[in-house]
Amino acid sequence: MDALDRRIVNGLQGGLPVAARPYAEAAAKLGVSEAELIERLQRLLDERTLSRFGPMYDAERMGGALTLAAMAVPDDRFEEVAGIVNGFAEVAHNYARSHPLNMWFVVGAAERGRIGEVLAEIEAATGLPVLDLPKQEEFFLDLRLEA
């Protein structure tokens, strides 16, 4: 990453203008050409410096539901249980974490009711309790990291 890459990553986290030629407008602010900005964004994606470029949708405002769930999985069953949990299409992310509750995953579905069903199905398939930790309040959400 050179200095211009950093300016692009930092400058474009906040918002691309909604316009017919958004890259041209953003490029003008960054002092580069539209073609160079597009080429750099493609390279930053290819190199996986950026994981995505585009609209960030809010599943809940689209009428969907989400929860964060946690399980305490015995070490000797970890891979088996990860396979069961990951097998649900509704499981969007799943992380191993350093804690007795060592498996943390996000469940998303079109309807709230489906979330409860998925958690119950995971409990039935694994024989392990699942903690349901839906967000009750959101204080700030702005995933901006300085490059």
Add this chain to the structure above:
Amino acid sequence: MNAPAGKPSARTLDPLDRLVVVATQAGLPLSPRPYLSVAEQIGSTEEEVLARVRRMLADGVIRRIGAVPNHYALGYRANGMSVWDVPDARAGELGRRVGALAFVTHCYRRPRHPPLWPYNLFAMVHGKSRDEVEEKVREIAALLGPDDIGHDVLYSTRVLKKTGLRIADKEEKPCSA
């Protein structure tokens, strides 16, 4: 450009909105007129797609449009989920103060499940090392003072799945990973 503050109220997307979502949720085309590319793909017009995107941005269905950095690639290798037991009556005010810290990327109030899980406030802290995360967690603890009844930091040790939330292009199964 973030979603307006306050409680989200869901709205129903019409079929054209859904086509726009499905065509752009993996990324905006990197072409000089990306909304024209989307319009051609879904059989609409550039003006209509732009109008839909503006409306979804205005009502918070789209949080923002832009770059999502891979935090590992930027050197933020330590990602700590700090969790806090704070008095319920003060959780709203404290959450707002913690959430306003520049190094906290997500902050939520969630239910406790005692005795296994006594924590009711979650604050995600990214750092270039665990030491940096620990330093930031100490800053949060100092801010909370006596309202910090107990806290812990959970580090992710492995990504087991990361497909993201996706809505499908089939009406009967509108949200699958």
